[in-house]
Amino acid sequence: MSSEELIRQDDVTIRFAGDSGDGMQLTGSQFTDTTAKVGNDLATFPDYPSEIRAPAGTRAGVSGFQIHFSSHDIYTAGDAPSVLVAMNPAALIVNYKDLKPGGIILVNTGAFTEGDLKRADLDSNPLEDGTLAGYRVIEEDINQRTIEALEGTELGKKDVLRCKNFYTLGMMYWLFSRPVEPTLTWLEKKFAKKPELVDANTRALKAGYNHGQLLRLFQGRYEVPKVEGTAPGTYRNIMGNESLSIGLAVGSRLAGLKPFLGSYPITPATEILQQLARMKNYDVVTCQMEDEIAGVCTAIGASYAGRLGITSTSGPGLALKTEALGLAVITELPLVVVDVQRAGPSTGLPTKVEQSDLLQSIFGRNGEAPIPVIACSSPSDAFETAVEAVRIATEFMTPVILLSDNYIANGTEPWKLPEMDSLPDMKVEFVTDPEGFQPYNRDERLVRGWAIPGTPGLQHRVGGLEKDHVTGAVSHDPDNHHEMVLTRQNKIMGIRETIPTPELAGDTEGDLLVVAWGSTFGQARAATERLQKKGHKISHIHLRHLWPLPYGLEEIFAGFKHIICPELNLGQLARVLTSEYPKYPFESYAKVKGKPFQAFELAAHFEKILEEKS
Amino acid sequence: MSEMQQLKAKDYKSDQEVRWCPGCGDYSIIAGIQATLAKLQIPKENLVMVSGIGCSSRFPYYMDTYGVHGIHGRANALATGIKVANPDLQVWVITGDGDGLAIGGNHMIHSLRRNVDMKIVLFNNEIYGLTKGQYSPTSPRGLHTKTSPFGSVDNPFIPIQLALGAGATFTARTLDTQPKHMKMVLEEAAKHKGAAFVEIWQNCVIFNDGAYKEWTDKRVRDEQTIQIVDGEPMIFGADRDKGLKIEGSEIKIVRADEATVWNSRAESPGAAFAMSQLDRHPEMPRPFGVFRQVSAPTLDDMVHDQIKEVTDAKGVGDLKDLIYTPDCWTVE
Numbered sequence: 001m002s003s004e005e006l007i008r009q010d011d012v013t014i015r016f017a018g019d020s021g022d023g024m025q026l027t028g029s030q031f032t033d034t035t036a037k038v039g040n041d042l043a044t045f046p047d048y049p050s051e052i053r054a055p056a057g058t059r060a061g062v063s064g065f066q067i068h069f070s071s072h073d074i075y076t077a078g079d080a081p082s083v084l085v086a087m088n089p090a091a092l093i094v095n096y097k098d099l100k101p102g103g104i105i106l107v108n109t110g111a112f113t114e115g116d117l118k119r120a121d122l123d124s125n126p127l128e129d130g131t132l133a134g135y136r137v138i139e140e141d142i143n144q145r146t147i148e149a150l151e152g153t154e155l156g157k158k159d160v161l162r163c164k165n166f167y168t169l170g171m172m173y174w175l176f177s178r179p180v181e182p183t184l185t186w187l188e189k190k191f192a193k194k195p196e197l198v199d200a201n202t203r204a205l206k207a208g209y210n211h212g213q214l215l216r217l218f219q220g221r222y223e224v225p226k227v228e229g230t231a232p233g234t235y236r237n238i239m240g241n242e243s244l245s246i247g248l249a250v251g252s253r254l255a256g257l258k259p260f261l262g263s264y265p266i267t268p269a270t271e272i273l274q275q276l277a278r279m280k281n282y283d284v285v286t287c288q289m290e291d292e293i294a295g296v297c298t299a300i301g302a303s304y305a306g307r308l309g310i311t312s313t314s315g316p317g318l319a320l321k322t323e324a325l326g327l328a329v330i331t332e333l334p335l336v337v338v339d340v341q342r343a344g345p346s347t348g349l350p351t352k353v354e355q356s357d358l359l360q361s362i363f364g365r366n367g368e369a370p371i372p373v374i375a376c377s378s379p380s381d382a383f384e385t386a387v388e389a390v391r392i393a394t395e396f397m398t399p400v401i402l403l404s405d406n407y408i409a410n411g412t413e414p415w416k417l418p419e420m421d422s423l424p425d426m427k428v429e430f431v432t433d434p435e436g437f438q439p440y441n442r443d444e445r446l447v448r449g450w451a452i453p454g455t456p457g458l459q460h461r462v463g464g465l466e467k468d469h470v471t472g473a474v475s476h477d478p479d480n481h482h483e484m485v486l487t488r489q490n491k492i493m494g495i496r497e498t499i500p501t502p503e504l505a506g507d508t509e510g511d512l513l514v515v516a517w518g519s520t521f522g523q524a525r526a527a528t529e530r531l532q533k534k535g536h537k538i539s540h541i542h543l544r545h546l547w548p549l550p551y552g553l554e555e556i557f558a559g560f561k562h563i564i565c566p567e568l569n570l571g572q573l574a575r576v577l578t579s580e581y582p583k584y585p586f587e588s589y590a591k592v593k594g595k596p597f598q599a600f601e602l603a604a605h606f607e608k609i610l611e612e613k614s
Numbered sequence: 615m616s617e618m619q620q621l622k623a624k625d626y627k628s629d630q631e632v633r634w635c636p637g638c639g640d641y642s643i644i645a646g647i648q649a650t651l652a653k654l655q656i657p658k659e660n661l662v663m664v665s666g667i668g669c670s671s672r673f674p675y676y677m678d679t680y681g682v683h684g685i686h687g688r689a690n691a692l693a694t695g696i697k698v699a700n701p702d703l704q705v706w707v708i709t710g711d712g713d714g715l716a717i718g719g720n721h722m723i724h725s726l727r728r729n730v731d732m733k734i735v736l737f738n739n740e741i742y743g744l745t746k747g748q749y750s751p752t753s754p755r756g757l758h759t760k761t762s763p764f765g766s767v768d769n770p771f772i773p774i775q776l777a778l779g780a781g782a783t784f785t786a787r788t789l790d791t792q793p794k795h796m797k798m799v800l801e802e803a804a805k806h807k808g809a810a811f812v813e814i815w816q817n818c819v820i821f822n823d824g825a826y827k828e829w830t831d832k833r834v835r836d837e838q839t840i841q842i843v844d845g846e847p848m849i850f851g852a853d854r855d856k857g858l859k860i861e862g863s864e865i866k867i868v869r870a871d872e873a874t875v876w877n878s879r880a881e882s883p884g885a886a887f888a889m890s891q892l893d894r895h896p897e898m899p900r901p902f903g904v905f906r907q908v909s910a911p912t913l914d915d916m917v918h919d920q921i922k923e924v925t926d927a928k929g930v931g932d933l934k935d936l937i938y939t940p941d942c943w944t945v946e
Contacts, residue, residue: 037943236942246936253933260699262691280924282931285698285917290724294691297684297721301664301695304682305703309695327685417942420934453680453696453703456659461628461674463683464667473630474675 006177006223013068013078014172017095018087018108019056020049020063023165027085028065029412030169034182035069036237036414039226042069043378043522044412045077045596050267050351057111057119059090071225075378075522077411079598083175085168087111087142090120096132104136104218106171108164110143138218142167149207155200163204170208177223180209231416238415240379240408241268244338245275247386249282252308254387255394256427260307261286262298264317267350268406269340272312292320296337300324303333304462306430306452308390312338315357316347318401322365325399329369329488331462332440332448334393336386341405341518343594352594353406355518356569361401362547362576368485370492372396373547375403377521380415382408385544387424394428396495397447403546405568407519407596434458439472446491492548499545501552506532506539512610513560514540515586517573520566520597527602536610546573549580557584562613564589566602621655623648628678634669639790639816643737644676646793647706650800662705664693666713669744670737670816673708687718690725693732694913701914704804705732711752712742715771719751726780728913729808735800736773736813741822759821774890774905777811778883784810785886786904790817791830795841795902802904808912829900842889842903847873850899858899863888865898878904 014031018024025046032044047064054061068078080100086092088111096105107127117125126132127139146164153160166183173180184202191197212218252259261284263273277286285307289295292313299309313321318339328335341357343349361373372392376385382404389402431437431449434457442448451458460472468475469483505528516524521542528540541556543549557563564587565574571588578586589605591597626648634640651661661679665671667686674681680703684692689707697705707714707725714722714736725732741759742748748761752773756765777785784806788799796814803810815826829838840850840858848858849870857873859866865888877885886905892898925931 033941039945230945232945234938234942234944236937236939249936250933260695262695279931279936280921281928282933282936283921283925285921287694287698287917289691289694290720293688294694294721294724297688297691298695298698301682301692301697302699303695304680304692305662305696305699307699323685324688331682417937420937423933452700453662454659454700456657459658459661459679459681461663461677461681461683463674463681464685465683 007220009222009224010072011068011070011074012083012176012222012224013066013081014083014085015064015066015081015095015098016085016168017062017064017091018165019091020051020053020061021056022063022087023162024063024065024087027165027169028067030183030186031172031178032067032412033186033237034173034178035067036235037182038178039230040069040071040224041074041227041230041414042067042237042412043074043077044068045407046410048351050349055119057088057090057116059094059120062091062094064091064095069224071227073227075526076599077522077596079600085172087164087168088120089117089122089126092126093120093122096135099135101134102136104138105132106138106140106168108142108168109139110141136219145207145211146204149203150200153200153203154196160200163200166201166204167208170205170210171212173205174209174212175218175221177221180205234417235414236417237412238379239410239412240376240382240404241271241340241410242275243379243415244376244382244386244402244404245272247383248272248310248336248390249276249279249284250383250423251387251390251426253282254423254426255308255390257308257394258283258285259310260299260302261310261312262289262295262302263287263312264289264292264295266292266314266317268342268409269312269314269317269338271409272338272340292317293324296321296324296335299335300328300331300333303335304331304453306454308334308336308394310336310338312340314340314342314350315344315360318357318360319364325371326365326367326369327464328399329365329371330464330466332397332488333399333462334397334450335399336389336393337399337401339401339403340409341403343592349594351406353519353596354568354592354594355403355405355520356572356592357403358517358546358569358572359575361403368489370489371399371401371547372492372495372545373401373403374545375518375543376408377518377542377544379408379411379413381521383415388544391424391426392495394426395447395498396445396491397450398492403518405519430455431458438470440467440470442487445494445497446487496548496551499550501550501556502541502543504539504541504556507537508539508556509559510537510539511561511614512536512538512606513557513563514538514606515543515563515565515573515577516540516567517543517546520568523597523599523602524566526599527606530599530603531606531610536607538606538610543573546576554581557581562609563587564606564609566597568592568596621652621658623652626651626658626677626679628676630675632676633672635820637819638669639739639818640670640673640737642790642793643735643796643814643816644673646796646800647735648677649797650804653801654804656704656804660703662693662696662703663708664689664696664705665708666718667744668710668713668742670708670710671713687713687716688721689713690718690721690734694725694728694730697730697732698914698917701731701918707732707734709734709736711736711738711740711750711773715751715773715776723776723780726777726782726809726811729781729783729910731808731912731914733803733810734812736811737816738773738813739816739818739822740770740825741818743818743821747821772890772893773813775887778887778890778906782811782906783808783908783910784904785906786811787813787815787902789815789826789830789902799904802907806907808910838899840899840901842876842878842901842905844876844878844904844907846876848876849873860885860888865889865892867898878907881908
């Protein structure tokens with residue numbers, strides 16, 4: 001077969017896997033950026049160990065990056081990859097079982113010495129012992145090819161071998177007909193001050209590309225045409241933590257406020273602190289505090305002083321912030337709390353995904369301390385959800401918990417950028433008039449005014465002790481406490497007046513309704529659409545607002561015989577819905593493996609229910 | 615400001631009834647702070663009083679200023695957020711030995727090392743008052759309390775030492791029974807740019823009455839305490855005939871004419887640290903006054919200077935640039 005004949009594929013999933021020092025995340029992200037520019041829809045998911053450098057060559061040290069790209073719209077980072085790139089035996093053995101039957105495995109045989117096999121805990125060589133029967137294995141000594149490609153360079157052998165990921169990237173660019181230019185441009189910018197590295201990586205990349213062409217390792221070459229009928233607009237490939245950070249900065253500006261982030265590094269939320277720390281010329285203040293509690297307390301202090309207080313964390317950090325959240329509730333100050341969830345309990349699996357902080361977010365505080373909870377559903381949705389968190393916090397003078405998770409935080413997808421003039425106006429007005437001022441004067445929605453220090457005549461005190469419902473003086477009066485608890489509760493429930501009923505994907509009546517939230521959006525939507533195409537009466541609704549729940553859900557639930565909630569926890573949303581809508585049976589489909597659902601897995605389960613119960 | 619607008623100490627009082635126990639040292643401290651604010655004519659609207667939990671932490675409610683009564687131990691963190699959010703405000707942290715040194719010890723040392731421009735007043739009564747009498751991180755060994763019925767076995771902090779160790783740029787000690795000295799120290803603290811740590815010996819009449827009488831009782835205090843003043847020899851005793859001499863890291867009692875001239879502005883905290891160590895020596899007088907007072911950049915200034923620097927270099931950020939980056943592409 002001529003190397004120029006292109007085999008059309010509409011949907012490809014590739015997983016790059018290697019040692020955590022092999023640069024697989026970089027390889028994956030370069031392949032992603034180029035693929036976005038070619039015009040495919042895509043979604044990615046990195047999978048890496050929590051150790052920065054686990055012992056080299058071991059199974060614990062395997063780092064993976066999966067990209068799903070397509071000529072049509074897609075929702076997920078893909079189920080089973082059709083191509084696996086394995087840079088060493090550990091990467092091969094950890095990942096090959098996930099591959100589709102008959103899938104392609106590109107193996108770097110340069111890292112298959114006896115020592116390499118031993119480090120991967122292998123008694124025999126999987127390339128020789130039949131392990132890989134049923135797959136198309138392409139063996140190539142990428143180490144040696146890279147050394148040859150860089151012959152004559154002044155780099156030492158170690159540095160030469162570090163270019164092998166670009167050699168591999170070149171091969172994959174050839175195989176899937178991607179241009180090398182975007183990466184070459186990136187290299188020149190990245191290593192502007194180190195021309196020798198630009199040269200070495202460029203040579204490795206081009207050599208890998210030409211190698212694909214010349215050596216005919218692959219049985220053909222693929223093209224994945226760009227998506228036709230993509231909505232016109234400007235797009236950008238975005239990672240969840242980044243779009244969330246941009247959303248916080250943009251939301252603050254739309255509210256007319258300067259943001260203040262008090263935070264403490266924690267996986268997988270740290271990038272939010274890193275991102276906002278770079279936005280100094282947007283008047284963003286970031287303080288990396290001594291602990292999680294100081295992070296939230298500085299943010300509360302900043303809100304009292306008239307900035308928008310924000311704190312970012314993950315589950316264990318949210319637990320530490322709990323008491324301070326109660327303070328934000330009783331002082332009725334705006335505060336945005338971002339929880340990028342990871343697998344728990346305790347330290348759990350810090351680099352893996354789970355949705356198990358929902359109940360902690362809604363209910364996990366002492367006293368009656370209602371806090372609105374919202375969740376983003378994809379990397380690009382994190383932007384809008386962050387703006388929404390700012391809106392609720394400032395419009396209702398309340399802390400808001402925004403739930404993201406590890407799958408969204410580190411996943412990427414093309415983001416259709418919003419038109420600047422379509423962004424909402426949510427300007428905040430501070431109280432400045434001392435005439436009749438009382439700290440707990442409320443408007444018709446029960447929201448108190450925001451008076452900030454520095455304003456003459458409005459001196460007032462807020463604090464954790466219960467306050468008189470008007471004057472804000474400390475009050476131990478039983479009736480006053482009862483009234484204040486109810487007022488705070490009713491204020492939060494009133495947020496429902498400002499949130500829409502989520503759109504239903506599918507018919508309003510049917511056999512099965514999928515109710516999901518957060519990062520399961522893609523798999524739930526893909527599974528639903530697959531079954532709809534097969535003629536099943538199944539619909540999907542995805543919740544952004546988890547507390548309070550939007551109006552109109554009951555009417556939707558009433559149209560279906562069965563309701564299922566797929567979640568990466570033991571049924572937390574199902575539990576909330578069961579208590580809020582006791583008339584309907586909510587079945588839970590739970591998975592807590594530190595991995596996202598796969599669309600086929602959900603489709604299979606939903607289909608089983610449809611068959612069993614019809 | 616005209617005569618008419620002059621703020622008096624009472625102008626800083628709120629309309630709330632003060633509810634400390636009769637005879638509590640806190641009354642003297644609040645009067646001292648109000649007098650200091652009036653002396654310096656700090657506008658009420660520019661003041662924020664921040665506290666944690668404990669008897670002392672009710673303080674903000676009694677002041678007609680802005681205020682936050684926070685949660686246990688977190689006053690320093692709340693105050694850091696307030697000051698960095700708006701550096702034009704004068705921020706005071708009111709805390710105690712339990713609030714500031716036990717549950718809030720971490721925030722205390724970090725706000726001191728960062729040199730946040732705020733006044734930290736630590737009411738030290740060597741006991742937990744609001745929970746009705748348990749030993750605190752400053753209670754002496756052997757103190758009998760409800761949770762140490764056979765005597766406390768904990769080694770106490772010397773608060774001044776902790777502050778010095780954390781890099782505080784202003785560290786001082788005074789006491790509730792000497793309002794004149796207290797006002798002098800508070801005024802110095804209020805004028806200091808940076809984190810000003812002031813420990814005030816405060817008598818809890820209910821749960822630890824007389825904790826300091828061994829040093830502060832009128833009959834003994836001239837012998838048992840010493841007021842250290844920058845630029846003056848360290849002299850004490852009823853007859854002013856004794857002095858302290860610093861020799862390396864050791865301090866000796868000498869004749870008055872041999873006393874070392876106290877220097878609170880020394881670059882090294884060594885001498886101040888040696889002075890603070892006197893608390894461990896029963897035969898030595900306890901020092902009061904300003905231990906250390908040095909100038910250093912503050913966190914709040916540095917945060918905003920950096921923002922200004924980057925903004926001057928890059929220009930005021932346009933939201934569109936944040937969203938529409940050079941790597942975006944257009945689909946027609």
